[in-house]
Amino acid sequence: MEIGLVGLGKMGANMRERLRAADHTVVGYDHNPEVSDVDSLEAMVAQMSRPRVVWVMVPAGAPTRAVIAELAKLLDDGDVVVDGGNSRWTDDVTSAQTLAERGIGFVDCGVSGGVWGRTNGYALMCGGTAEDVAKVQPAFDALKPEGEFGFVHAGKVGAGHFAKMVHNGIEYGVMQAYAEGYELLEATDIVDNVTDVFRSWREGTVIRSWLLDLLVSALEEDQGLEKIKGYADDSGEGRWTVEAAIDNAVPMPAIAAALFARFASRQEDSPAMKAIAAMRNQFGGHAVHPDAHAVRPDTEAP
Amino acid sequence: MEIGLVGLGKMGANMRERLRAADHTVVGYDHNPEVSDVDSLEAMVAQMSRPRVVWVMVPAGAPTRAVIAELAKLLDDGDVVVDGGNSRWTDDVTSAQTLAERGIGFVDCGVSGGVWGRTNGYALMCGGTAEDVAKVQPAFDALKPEGEFGFVHAGKVGAGHFAKMVHNGIEYGVMQAYAEGYELLEATDIVDNVTDVFRSWREGTVIRSWLLDLLVSALEEDQGLEKIKGYADDSGEGRWTVEAAIDNAVPMPAIAAALFARFASRQEDSPAMKAIAAMRNQFGGHAVHPDAHAVRPDTEAP
Amino acid sequence: MEIGLVGLGKMGANMRERLRAADHTVVGYDHNPEVSDVDSLEAMVAQMSRPRVVWVMVPAGAPTRAVIAELAKLLDDGDVVVDGGNSRWTDDVTSAQTLAERGIGFVDCGVSGGVWGRTNGYALMCGGTAEDVAKVQPAFDALKPEGEFGFVHAGKVGAGHFAKMVHNGIEYGVMQAYAEGYELLEATDIVDNVTDVFRSWREGTVIRSWLLDLLVSALEEDQGLEKIKGYADDSGEGRWTVEAAIDNAVPMPAIAAALFARFASRQEDSPAMKAIAAMRNQFGGHAVHPDAHAVRPDTEAP
């Protein structure tokens, strides 16, 4: 099939390659002329025959909104836009409405797979009408991994990004579990070589997984992770997952703990712990530490 | 090699099969004469030639202690006992000492793999001296999965069970992450078919794992998990992991959350939430709900 | 001063009494004619002289919006509306704008104190311009507790409800802390009488507080809280607090734990724990429990 692809950063460029390797015709556009196939969105659209499918792969929020607004002007009745970025699922309804006013279809698609996706295929979770999804299906088939898994039409518009959001929320929790186990092993000297233990877990264990493989790979490159700072950003989807849990009265303690751990990792000093320390100071007792000479209790300042 | 195997429950019996399939000679003993190869521990030991290796595969705690105490009387200098059960790593030092008084070696070995282990191999994490471990190595090689992973000599006595304990702690956290994501997907009607979404995640995603495969298998058998009660036991290793974290001042919020969720799942009614409800009752205001007729605030009882 | 009061439920009626006891003139309106001083909002407004102050004390959300929309039509330039309900602070800006179009001022005011407020005074946290707040100050002074505490002009519009929201979020965490301690004391038989222990904590301890007093009162009425179900609603402010924390990348593990515990308390069965149980089922091993006769390990199903 023929497909327009807007956004040729790392992900977009890799996806273009995978689509072309499956003999699809990709017209790619990016602000950066060095990677772009055409000079403008207009040129991209002009070059395609109807019904067109345009896959948008730009950052969520304002950039995605801007591209979709432009496409709403350029495309025609029967065309379909796919938002393959990390948009919040609640934004998809707005995108769909904007496009629907012009008779343009909309499919939201959560994409997982990172730099390995080009080779192994991307996991795809999409939302939209069956009719719109069908128009994109050949591209989905090329992008997804071989085999029976890796693609789902999850439901109506928004369902794809919702499923991807939950996927990422789960990812936060899973990563945090490995991380806590790692820290405990490192904190004691009971185990001789933490990397060896993690590596051994890659087969036969209950916790074998792709994330474990990644962690082993990182440990093999840098035993003790000495070159890495304990600082973790968050991309938004963890936050949205916990917020969706709160909206639906779903207890989500482990994923929330993972999110809060990331927040804390970015703080130079914790205002909350300042408050704790300040209260302990007020007890008065905690400044007095027992020493070898005097018999001194320190019964307060818990 | 020749190996004695004490405890022929599901795990022990499967391991006997796997060892025999690798052409090892197994003398198995169990209280249950229907599955036992010999009539008694004495008979087992008598039938073996020195140096003997005896693998104990009985429940942790009193049963393991009892078997090891008996073996201390029956075995000789240079023999080795392996504790392959779920013993707490702190018990291993005691076991090793009991046996060392008679010149008998000791290796602790955490075993993972469940009913799949017979076919796929068991992940093994062991602790002990290099000399003792070497005597058991042929059995380890038969039991572990093929390939380069699945076995580690983690360190001195106790290190094997410690590593297995942390493995299980991580498992609690990973399971909880999937479970929370599952509940959120089920709580909304955004996604059409939760099973389909989970199934699609088996390839190409960041969160693909063996536990995910298990959950998909369960969902395929019972959509909505309607035949299953939300009740989860814990086997001790999750508790020990969190306790070890506390001993070592390691923050472990996600794994602890998973443990607490299991505790809560077993309560008919929560005493803590009774206390919350009791305090709210005392505010007095919360019994008054706004209704359609009256304009009534309910500003307290948060 | 003269003040209009819309909403004469438990809170509103008590506040009317406290205002009148301070010699203020209150014109109260409620849908319920049995408690209302006037027949309609129009009658209320007509009876008051300018500049008018109208205090709205109705449920947050649609009811508050409806009353404010009506008041925007009835009041005049220089009048002030106070929203004393539990509105989300983000709604206050909308309320203020609606009223500002007609030259009407707006003050948001979080109110704490419950049924004790009538006697002891209400804690008040307000937001708005100094000019608008000044017009309401005599009412604030009558409603607040005697002494130097219990009232704060927290900042611009929204600041009052924001402060009240955080107050309630803290309350969730504090209540949860007492509740967890209560459950631990009840779970063991180390302490003879849990009520006696809590009662003793009312003086001299670090954790003495009004909430502790309430819990003691509840325990004295019902030892063991046997008449109370472990079921706790949430009024929204706990959710908003955690959401505000997430928006601001503030770690909030204890308050979030309290919120999640309330969610869980309302579930007949936990879908997440069903998923945990389903995964454990798939391990296969966990159905086999050790018994007194057989020597059976149960090494999986952690």
Add this chain to the structure above:
Amino acid sequence: MEIGLVGLGKMGANMRERLRAADHTVVGYDHNPEVSDVDSLEAMVAQMSRPRVVWVMVPAGAPTRAVIAELAKLLDDGDVVVDGGNSRWTDDVTSAQTLAERGIGFVDCGVSGGVWGRTNGYALMCGGTAEDVAKVQPAFDALKPEGEFGFVHAGKVGAGHFAKMVHNGIEYGVMQAYAEGYELLEATDIVDNVTDVFRSWREGTVIRSWLLDLLVSALEEDQGLEKIKGYADDSGEGRWTVEAAIDNAVPMPAIAAALFARFASRQEDSPAMKAIAAMRNQFGGHAVHPDAHAVRPDTEAP
């Protein structure tokens, strides 16, 4: 009554004063001759008439064990030793046994109140037989606050320290709740003056408490807590509380969160978050940030 007091650090010295102010005769002993009334434990005991009551107020663990071992040699049948330090409740049974072999009674007593205790009285939670407690009662009555609260005979030996342990566990949770609320208020600019908001909460609110008073006092001394580092030690009782919860399968998420936050506050860098960052690195995508020029998605590295 006459009472021996071992350990005249800040707490012990204050307690001696309060006991003497109630006309009791105190023979105090401390390693530090400047504060000690006698030269040795022997001298202290020799100076007292039978049945003697000796209150031990030294650090938990080895120091307490050493003093009790010495007293077991010096005291006689019918005497009573009180451990008023922060001993773990499980140590009390050992202390009681050591003393019982010589016919000496034992009472464990958790003490709360800090530097304010001298003036306001100490909250006391004790464990032991009714007979032993009765011998100490006059001292308890002098040390406790005036009024009906602040003393409880919680149960058998160990119950006093158990109750105090739970008290301190609750304290962790309560402090954390205030601290999280404080951080949220500071993280936004919605509220003009965080100190003013906290101060206003001292009366009329649901969350008024002694700990709130302490925090307000700290904020008044140092707005923004700029002189305080976000670093919080823990004295052991929080750990024991969570461990006791785990032993009894009691969910304790909020208090555990408070404990873990303290652990994290003491880390220069978090090994767990290093592991998170390492896994994110392996995704490959996260190093590429969207910039103003290029249209670049960053769809991985959640």
